[in-house]
Amino acid sequence: MVRRSVKHRAARVAGTAAVAKRWKENRVSEEVDEENSDGEILKDLDGLGQMKFEMMKERAEMYEKSFRNEVKKTKRTKHSLQKTKEKLEIKRAEKKEQQRASAKHDCNTEKEIGKLRKKLEVLDNRISVFCADKENLASNIHCLDKRVTRAGAQQEKAVLKAVEKEKKNRNTFHVKEKGIVADSVQDLARDLVALGLKPGIVGPAVTRILSAAEVEVDGVISCTMARCAVVEGGVAADLQITEAMKTSDGSTL
Incomplete structure (x- = not known):
């Protein structure tokens, strides 16, 4: 118009x-x-x-x-x-x-918006990673809390087991250790034979005495075991005398 x-x-x-x-x-x-x-x-x-x-x-x-x-x-x-x-x-x-300035401004604005979108995507990824880490840490903390709560009971149980084991070990007389007759058992058998006990009575005598002392006997001292202990003790004594004579400068009768 x-x-x-x-x-x-x-x-x-x-x-x-x-x-x-x-x-x-x-x-x-x-x-x-x-x-x-x-x-x-x-x-x-x-x-x-x-x-x-x-x-x-x-x-x-x-x-x-x-x-x-x-x-x-x-x-x-x-x-x-x-x-x-x-x-x-x-x-x-x-x-x-x-219009030219507006178009230029719009172009710059679109570029800035694109950059901001990329930054937002990066931040979203970081936030998701942080959320996953947070969940993992929360689960780890929950597990550690459970372990801490169980640690006291486990420690008490371990202490009780150790005490029971120690009591059992102290109140048990083992004839053999790892399948071999202990040196203390052989010494005991030789001492009892030296006191006048027969080799066949050594085992029952030791069992009776330890039972009276409320000590459990793990194994049996047989007659053969007592005799072998006496024989081995004599042989060892002879060897000791021989070794002593070799190492000594002289001997007196």
């Missing part, structure tokens, strides 16, 4: 300017003719005719004055139209510049 009205006004102004130009040319020629013919007309007219002629002349001057005003208005309109065109051109240029 604005463009059509501007074009319409421009056409009207151009038409008015052409009419004014033609009117000026005709007016110059008419003024020359009027000056020549006024004198002749005034001579021919009477008093009433002269009054009408004067009125017509004044009316023509009024029309001429109004026409001049219209011409001035037309010039002003043309000038304002030119200014309006210049303003429109300036506004169009400003609008284009704003």
Whole structure:
């Protein structure tokens, strides 16, 4: 609507300017003719005719004055139209510049948004990793808490087992250690035989004495075992005497 009205006004102004130009040319020629013919007309007219002629002349001057005003208005309109065109051109240029700046700003904004999205994705991944680590730590802490709660009971049980084992070991007389007759058992058998006990009675005597002392006997001291202990003791004594004689400087009887 604005463009059509501007074009319409421009056409009207151009038409008015052409009419004014033609009117000026005709007016110059008419003024020359009027000056020549006024004198002749005034001579021919009477008093009433002269009054009408004067009125017509004044009316023509009024029309001429109004026409001049219209011409001035037309010039002003043309000038304002030119200014309006210049303003429109300036506004169009400003609008284009704003559009370019806006497009550039939008492009930069999209780039920044892309960077922020990537950063958010990285942060989301880190947060998920941290959450998984947190869950693992929570489960580990829960397991450790359970272990701590069980540690006291386990320690008490271990202490009780050790005490029971120690009591059992102390209250048990082992004849053999790892399948071999202990040296203390052989010494005991030799001592009892030396005191006058027969080898066959050594085992029952030791069992009876230890039972009276509330000591459990693990194994049996047989007659053969007692005899072997005595024989081994004699052989060991002979070997000791022989070794002592070898190492000594002399002997006395």
